[in-house]
Amino acid sequence: MSEHLIPRRFVGKNVLVTGAGTGYGAEIAVRAAQEGANVAVHYNRSAAGAERTVERIKDIGGDAFTVQADISRHEDIRAMAEQVFSRFAVLDVLVNNVGDVAPEQMSWRDLTEDSIDRVLAVDVKGTMLCTHEFGSRMLEQGHGVIINIxxxxxxxxxxxxxxYAAAKYGILGITKSYAAAFAPTVRVNTFAPGFxxxxxxxxxQDWKAGRREKLISQTPMGRIPAPGELAGTALFLATDDARHMTGVYLNADGGFNMIGA
Structure with missing residues (x-):
């Protein structure tokens, strides 16, 4: 999207994006800054990537800083919350983007107990604890939005x-539960990008071996987007236009699944 077409939906707002050192999280963080937000860029091990995200934001005149935490550990999340609220005073938007997709596994036959524990610890436990910790503080400040990816x-x-599928399904339960618990003060929604x-x-390996072409052939929109294209879509859920949306599952997959009533 051309820069002059990017809306300014978050001027003066403070946004935290987890897993923003690389990939989709980095693009959400940069897009939030392009729209006027001050951004906290979370990482666990991708310190260099997080610094690159901060530099990209500063290059466009934005304000950003990094914060490190292993989100499978509640004490790390508490420490991150202290750092973020100390810097911002108020947090308007949390994007729980970080997740483990078990990328090294090419078949269910390769499943290990360690992989199950790791994926559930990050995707379910981590998302729940971040929603719980930051959402509680948002309640105290009187407003806020949480977007679970x-x-x-x-x-x-x-x-x-x-x-991975089990963990991502668990996020729906987290979203709906906290949407009910935090309403009407804090909204909590799930945004699901397709491929x-x-x-x-x-x-x-599977992407290089023909999966990409197969998926494109099954996608009505006929392409697989880059992550930046769906960054603004996720952030829509934090805008005033979405102010009556909480507990929802919103997807953007080019029509691949055609889900709905």
Whole structure:
């Protein structure tokens, strides 16, 4: 999208994006800054990537800083919350983007207990604890929006990585539960991108072996977008136009699943 076409929906707002050192999270963070937000860029191990995201934001005149945490650990999340609220005073939007997709696993036959534990710890436990910790503070400040990044994998499941599909389905339960608990002060929604061509996706064995072409042939829109194209779509859920939306599952997959009533 050309810069002059990007709306300014978050001028003066403070946004935290988890997993923003690489991939989709980095694009959400940059897009939020392009729309006027001050951005906290979370990472766990991708310190260099997080710094690159901050530099991209500063290059366009935005304000950003990095914050490190292992979101599978509640004490790390508490420390991150202290740092973010100390810097911002108020947090308007949390995007829970970070997640483990078990990229090394190419078949359900390769499932390991360690992989199950890791994916559930990050995708379910991490998302729940971030929603709980930051949402509680948003309640105290009197407003806020939480966007949990889900996946369209919940529609068909995953023969490749069942633990990933299970984890992403769990995010729906987290979203609905906290949407009910926090209403009407804090809205909580799930945004699910379909297949997007992040660097990690492009490097996957199955993607290189013809899966990309097969998926494109099954997608009515006829293409797989880059992550930046869907960054603004996720952030829509934090805008005033979405102020009557909470507990929802919104997807953008080019028509691949055609879900709905």
């Amino acid at each position: 889900g996946s369209t994998v919940i529609v068909r499941g995953s023969a490749r990585a069942p633990q 997007i061509e992040t660097e990690a996706t492009l490097n996957r």
